[in-house]
Amino acid sequence: MVNVMMLVFQELFFALNCKIVLNDFRIKYADLFFVLFNMPLAIFSSNLNQSVLVGTILILNIIYLIILTRNIKISIVIGTMVYIIEVITDHLVDIINLLIQKNLPYLIEFIPLSFFMTLILYLVCRKIREKRLNKQFLLSKNEVFLAAGTLILIGGLIIFTETMQGNKLNNIIYNFVILLLITIILITIHFSRIRELRKQFLLTKKETQIKNDNRYINEMEKHYNELRKFRHDYQNILLSLDEYLKTDDISGLKVYYSEAIKPVSSRVLRQKYKLEDLSKIGVKELKSIFFNKLYSAQMIGTEVSFESKNKIDDFCVDTLDLVLAVGIILDNAIEETNGQKNGSIQTGIMNTALEITIIVKNSLRNNDISVWKMKSAGFSTKGANRGLGLNNLTEIINRNDNLMLETMKMDEYFLQKITIGIGEDEE
C-alpha cells in the first residue's frame, strides 16, 4: 500500500514538473492517457521486479511526454530533466532516512522535498523565460543525445547498484554524488552553449550593421566626389567670367553663359542626391532602414526620394517599434512599385512643436481594392501569406499611445502617414 502511494505521488510530481517546464498548465488528452495508462500500469508493475518497474515507468512517462508535446527531442530532454530531479529527491529522502536512523514514513519526507524541488524548478524556469530565449537556442542535437544517454546511464546505475543489491547507504550516497555531478556538468554545458550562441547572434547583427553603414558611406563618397567635380567646374566658370568682364566682352559672355554655364547648372539640378536629407535623421536605426529600403528600391529602378527640413534626434517612441512600422510601410511601397514602369516612392519626415510626421507615398497601379480590404489580415494581391504586413502595422500602432496611422488611397498613389505626438496631449 505504501509502495503504491509512493508511486502515485512520484508520478503526480513528474506530471506537475513536466507542465512547469513546458509552461502550459491546461488539462489535455495526454493527461487522460497519463491517468488511464501510466498510473495503473506503474501500480501494476510495482508487484513485479523493481528493475522492471523503473524501466516501465521511464518508458511510459516518455510516451506521455511525446503525446503531450508531439516532439520526440523535447520529450527526451524534458523527461531526463524531470527524472533527474525526481531521482535526486528520492535519493535525498533515502539518505536522510538512513542517516537519522529513524524509519519515518517515506511519504512524509518525499512530499515536502518534492514541493521544494518543484518550487525551485518553477523559479528557474520563470527566470529563463524572462530572458526571452529564442526557441532555437534551447535544444541542439548533441543535447538530445546527451539527455538520452544520461537517462539510460541513470536507469542502469540505479538498477544495477541499488535494486539488485538492496538499498545500501553507501551505494545511495555514491549514486547521489554521481547524479549531482552529472546534473552540474549538463547545466554548465547548456549555459555555455547559450552564451556562445548569443555572442554569435550579436556578432552577425553587428556585421550586417557594418555592411549597411559601409553602403551608406560609399554612397556618401560618391556624392562627395560629384560635389568636388562641381566645385572644380564652378571655379573654372568664375575664372572665365572674370576674364570676359575684364575684357568687356559682353557678347562673348552671352555665348559662354548659354554654352557652358547653363548645361552645368542643369546637370547639377538633375543630379541632386535624392537621399542626402537622410543625414538629418538622428536615430541610427531609422536612418539605416530608410537608406537600405530606399536604396534597394532604387536598384530595381524605382525613383526614390527622402526629404526632411529639420534635424530630428528624438522620436519620442520605442525605436524598435518605429523601425518595424516604417519597415512594413516601406516594404509594401517597394512591393507595389516593383514592376511599375515609372514607379516612384517619395518619403519624408516633418516636425512641428507638437508632432513628427513620417510620410511614405508611392505610385499605384490601377486597382479597385479599397483600403479596408488591404488592411484586413492576410489580404494580398500576391496570394496567401503575403498580406500580414498592414495588419501587423495596426498592432504596432495600437501598442504605442502616441502613434497614429493614416492610410489613403488616391487615384495614382498610395499614402501612409505615421504621426508621432510629442507635445502634451491637447485636450
Next chain:
Amino acid sequence: MIDIFVCEDNAKQMTEIVSYISSYLLMENFDMEIKLATNDPQEILDYLDKNNVNKGLYFLDIDLKTDLNGIELAAKIRQEHFNSKIVFVTTHSEMVFLTFKYQIEALDYILKDFPNEIQKRITAAIVTCNRQFKENESQSEEYYQIKTGNHLRLVKISDILFFESSPVPHKVIVHLINGQFEFYSTVKKIETENKIFFRCHKSYIVNIDNIRSINRHTRELTMIDEEKIPSSVLACRTLVKLVQEGISR
C-alpha cells in the same frame, strides 16, 4: 479683397516677383492688392497681428537668412489664418515636396531654377487662388473639422463612412471612402457633432447617408464601399426607421 504678401531675402528677385504680380493685377481686374513685400518674415507676422487680413495670398522664399525659414513662417501664418493660400518660391535644392504638400498644404511652388517660367507660374497661382476663394464662398458642401496636432483638417462629410473607436483609449479611427486615419477624440463627443452621425454600436458611429444596406438578422450595416460594421439591436431598429423616413422625405 485678397491681400498679397511677398517674403524674399534677395532684393533683386523680390522686385522681380512684385513687378510680375502688379503687372498682372493691372491687366486683370482682380480684387487683390500687394500689402507687403519684405525680406523680414517677422514683418509679415507683425502685420497680421495688427491688421485684419481676411483672405491672404503669400509668396514665400524658403531660405530667408533669418532664424525663421519660409516653411516655419508658412506654418505660423496658417495657425491664425487657416484659409491662407501659400506659394513657395524656391530653388530645386531646397525643394521639400511632401512638406509643401502635406504639412503646409501649399497652393503651389515656383522653382527659381527656371527663370523663364517664374512669371507664368506666378500668374497661374494668382488665378488659382482667386478661383479657390470664390469657390469656397459659393459652395454648399459641408465639412467636418478634425484637429490633429496643430493642424486643422477639413473632411467632406459625404466622404465619411463611419467612425470607430480604437483599442487605445481616446483614439478614434475615421473611415473615409478613400482611406482611414486616426485622431484624438471620443465616440461620445463625435456623436453630438452632426445629426447625420448615428451611434449604431458601443464603438461605432455611422454616417447615415453612406449606408448601403442594413441586415436586421445579422445586425450588420454594409457601407457603400462594402465594408461591414456591427450594430446593436436597438440601434438597428432605430436606423431602419431613420433611413425609411429619409427615403419618404
